[in-house]
Amino acid sequence: MDYVIIGNSIAAAGCIEGIRRADQNGKITVVGAEPYHVYGRPLISYLLEGKTDLERIKYRPADFYEKNCCTLVKGERALKIDAQKKRVTLSGGAVLPYDRLAIATGSRPFVPRIPNLEKYEYHTFMTLDDALKLQEKIKTVPNARVLIFGAGLIGLKCAEAIHKSVGEITVADMADRVLPSILDHDGAEIIKKHLEGYGLKFLLSTAANPDSFDFDILCVCTGVVPETELAKECGAEVGRGIFVDGKSKTTVKDIYAAGDCTESYSEVTGKRAAIPILPNAYIQGETAGINMAGGIASFDSALPMNAIGFFGKHILTAGVYEGEAVRAKSSEYRKIFVKDGKLKGFIFIDDFKRAGIYTALIRDGGDISGVDIDGLAENAGLNLFPKNFRDEVLRAKN
Amino acid sequence: MKKIYVQEEWCLKCRLCEYICAYANSGFEDIAAALKDKPIRPRITVEESGKISYAVSCRHCDEPSCVKGCIAGAISKVDGIVKIDKNKCVGCFTCVLSCPYGAVAAGPDGAAMKCELCVENSGGSPMCVKYCPNRAIILE
Ligand SMILES: Cc1cc2nc3c(=O)[nH]c(=O)nc-3n(C[C@H](O)[C@H](O)[C@H](O)COP(=O)(O)OP(=O)(O)OC[C@H]3O[C@@H](n4cnc5c(N)ncnc54)[C@H](O)[C@@H]3O)c2cc1C
Numbered sequence: 001m002d003y004v005i006i007g008n009s010i011a012a013a014g015c016i017e018g019i020r021r022a023d024q025n026g027k028i029t030v031v032g033a034e035p036y037h038v039y040g041r042p043l044i045s046y047l048l049e050g051k052t053d054l055e056r057i058k059y060r061p062a063d064f065y066e067k068n069c070c071t072l073v074k075g076e077r078a079l080k081i082d083a084q085k086k087r088v089t090l091s092g093g094a095v096l097p098y099d100r101l102a103i104a105t106g107s108r109p110f111v112p113r114i115p116n117l118e119k120y121e122y123h124t125f126m127t128l129d130d131a132l133k134l135q136e137k138i139k140t141v142p143n144a145r146v147l148i149f150g151a152g153l154i155g156l157k158c159a160e161a162i163h164k165s166v167g168e169i170t171v172a173d174m175a176d177r178v179l180p181s182i183l184d185h186d187g188a189e190i191i192k193k194h195l196e197g198y199g200l201k202f203l204l205s206t207a208a209n210p211d212s213f214d215f216d217i218l219c220v221c222t223g224v225v226p227e228t229e230l231a232k233e234c235g236a237e238v239g240r241g242i243f244v245d246g247k248s249k250t251t252v253k254d255i256y257a258a259g260d261c262t263e264s265y266s267e268v269t270g271k272r273a274a275i276p277i278l279p280n281a282y283i284q285g286e287t288a289g290i291n292m293a294g295g296i297a298s299f300d301s302a303l304p305m306n307a308i309g310f311f312g313k314h315i316l317t318a319g320v321y322e323g324e325a326v327r328a329k330s331s332e333y334r335k336i337f338v339k340d341g342k343l344k345g346f347i348f349i350d351d352f353k354r355a356g357i358y359t360a361l362i363r364d365g366g367d368i369s370g371v372d373i374d375g376l377a378e379n380a381g382l383n384l385f386p387k388n389f390r391d392e393v394l395r396a397k398n
Numbered sequence: 399m400k401k402i403y404v405q406e407e408w409c410l411k412c413r414l415c416e417y418i419c420a421y422a423n424s425g426f427e428d429i430a431a432a433l434k435d436k437p438i439r440p441r442i443t444v445e446e447s448g449k450i451s452y453a454v455s456c457r458h459c460d461e462p463s464c465v466k467g468c469i470a471g472a473i474s475k476v477d478g479i480v481k482i483d484k485n486k487c488v489g490c491f492t493c494v495l496s497c498p499y500g501a502v503a504a505g506p507d508g509a510a511m512k513c514e515l516c517v518e519n520s521g522g523s524p525m526c527v528k529y530c531p532n533r534a535i536i537l538e
Contacts, residue, residue, distance in 0.1 A: 279467035354500030383447035
């Protein structure tokens with residue numbers, strides 16, 4: 001069996017490990033446009049801060065490809081998929097035949113139409129090369145004034161990463177609050193104040209136009225879009241992302257897809273959506289790999305979930321913010337959302353003990369109508385789950 | 399691979415497991431130096447609910463959500479034990495967000511921490527099992 005994986009990031013790593021769970025012998029070829037060993041993409045900000053380095057940023061050990069008997073073609077792009085003849089053409093001219101193909105092309109920066117942007121050099125913050133390039137640029141401009149468009153996860157991570165090595169940072173966003181994808185208004189206020197304490201300046205509800213600012217370095221961090229071109233061209237159903245089912249299959253025979261480039265239906269949210277977060281990329285990739293190799297796996301419980309910190313303040317969130325909001329009295333900001341007797345979402349700032357139990361409750365959709373909601377906002381335990389579940393988890397078989 | 403199991407009918411709610419765990423992972427040789435007048439950071443938690451109580455620690459899952467969700471590739475399962483490589487962990491706590499048993503927490507050094515069966519700390523073998531006075535925590 002010949003497996004080809006396009007993309008060499010998190011979903012690809014999951015796919016490799018998934019294939020090897022079910023097939024020790026098939027030939028795996030991975031094609032990655034970036035000239036690197038797989039690295040933890042979210043760690044590029046930690047790299048600029050000096051909290052990791054080019055060795056530790058590796059997502060898997062140095063012998064990963066060798067151990068999994070994979071051929072890695074790095075620094076090359078897949079240009080075309082011929083789904084009839086089952087082969088992939090690479091930028092270097094090679095043509096790779098496949099029995100099963102996985103598209104794990106991730107996402108690329110989304111740069112909206114910003115007036116006058118074409119007059120300026122600007123940076124994006126998605127890849128290791130982006131990070132290294134930004135670092136080089138900063139070295140050439142002492143006390144640089146940095147302008148960041150986008151107060152979302154990537155824009156603020158970028159700000160944190162460079163704040164020690166630049167003069168000042170201004171973050172502008174159309175939204176009326178920071179981190180609008182994961183925080184409600186009150187939570188966002190707390191984080192904004194915290195960041196202002198580190199000297200960051202915010203211009204919210206402000207349209208991006210570089211002509212209206214004085215700056216030395218411009219970073220555009222206005223979101224990501226799924227990389228879907230190859231899939232579209234070979235006839236796969238594509239919405240915002242490449243559509244995959246719970247087995248990570250696309251609508252084209254023997255072609256799978258996983259990670260940021262996809263969208264899928266989630267039993268938890270009841271919606272078809274692209275949820276570009278790392279845990280989903282890994283699990284979808286692993287699911288694809290197992291199924292590609294003839295095993296059985298499915299994943300239909302994706303939900304938005306994020307754990308992220310800025311200057312020592314941590315934010316853990318999951319689900320959707322619908323229904324009644326209940327805050328814990330003992331913490332600065334620990335809020336849960338309950339609707340129709342079910343936990344729908346939560347926002348925890350700093351006090352995030354046992355957050356995963358809440359994530360599991362959202363995922364399982366368990367009935368909590370009999371539960372003391374004020375108590376649940378404070379803390380959670382396995383008593384929230386049925387006794388037979390707890391027995392299964394905790395007890396010896398006797 | 400042996401696992402820690404908990405029998406809730408034998409748990410006395412004494413929380414000795416929490417103290418002994420915090421001690422074993424403290425790096426101190428002296429138990430008073432490790433625990434006295436300090437907030438303790440155990441990797442096992444005694445939950446109480448009405449009349450019942452039981453201790454919860456890492457299950458070393460077959461399909462570990464913490465491993466799959468780790469943004470740094472810092473968590474792996476080796477020889478049946480789910481381990482956190484502190485050298486790679488950047489302290490984002492996606493693992494805390496992912497663990498359905500609430501068995502991962504923030505450690506004192508900014509990295510995540512969880513039960514690693516006392517393999518690498520001063521205990522050598524699970525100390526909660528060794529010291530549970532009513533044998534409610536067992537390894538088998
Ligand atoms: C700064 C930053 C911080 C983040 N922080 C978090 C976080 O804290 N938590 C979290 O859950 N997520 C975070 N994310 C998101 C997370 O990184 C992504 O969800 C994850 O990397 C998706 O993995 P993937 O494998 O699907 O795609 P990607 O990581 O996007 O990788 C896709 C790869 O495919 C390659 N590729 C694309 N097209 C081709 C082609 N035609 N041929 C060959 N190769 C190709 C690309 O070059 C790229 O290397 C962050 C992202 C960024 C940028």
